[in-house]
Amino acid sequence: MTVLADALEHLVRGIVDNPDEVRVESLTTRRGRTLEVHVNPDDLGKVIGRGGRTATALRTVISGVGGRGIRVDVVDTDR
């Protein structure tokens, strides 16, 4: 799981203006495993992308590598 979190963190760091503020937390909830991506609020748009396209791409890669059922949530660092 930490491999996935590290990979996701790397993928996100490469596409934002504030890579140092990217943090991925790995949570286990009743709904299963979740990778929570924290970014600077100014980078939220970049990570989500037009129509959610970039967030979808991130989810697709994580599913491909880690198997289905892993949630990827994007949140800003204020939360």
Add this chain to the structure above:
Amino acid sequence: MSDTVQEAGQDEQSVAAGGAEQAADQDSGSMARSEADLVREGDIAGDYLERLLDLLDYDGDIDLDVESGRAVVSVDGGKDLEKLVGSQGEVLEAVQELTRLAVQQETGVRSRLMLDIAGWRANRRNELSDLGRRTAEKVASTGKTQRLRPMSPFERKVVHDAVATVSGVTSEGEGEPPSRRVIVYRVG
């Protein structure tokens, strides 16, 4: 092969611009990439992907090239790489999308680089090319219009190119993505 590479991306419109690209205003940051720019795109993409492979502990060699005015990045190696392709190539498209964004983040310019992993695009290209040619030959002899299954922009482009090599038939797209498909019909 280089012809099919040309339109492999999602952005059919920008590719359709073709020669006009050369004349595009460089300051607008839209098009007209020099060979050096494309080599740099490949380098940035290579670094991004190499780090990804390292973190996942996947074996892979990364090959960089420039073809038909775009950077081409190929990753080949162990069986693990199939996970970065996906059963329908959907993971590959996602990795390509993210890699383009990573390049754009560094250069400030939208990238049209093409990524292939484990030879997936190359294999698909051959299969689809065969399908396009066989379908065109069937339509040429029977006169019956054929509708192919829905395909991605990359897949449709390869099929159109293959149909174009057979005389007496033509092809066009029908429907809206993601159910857009190629139809082949007899002309003349």
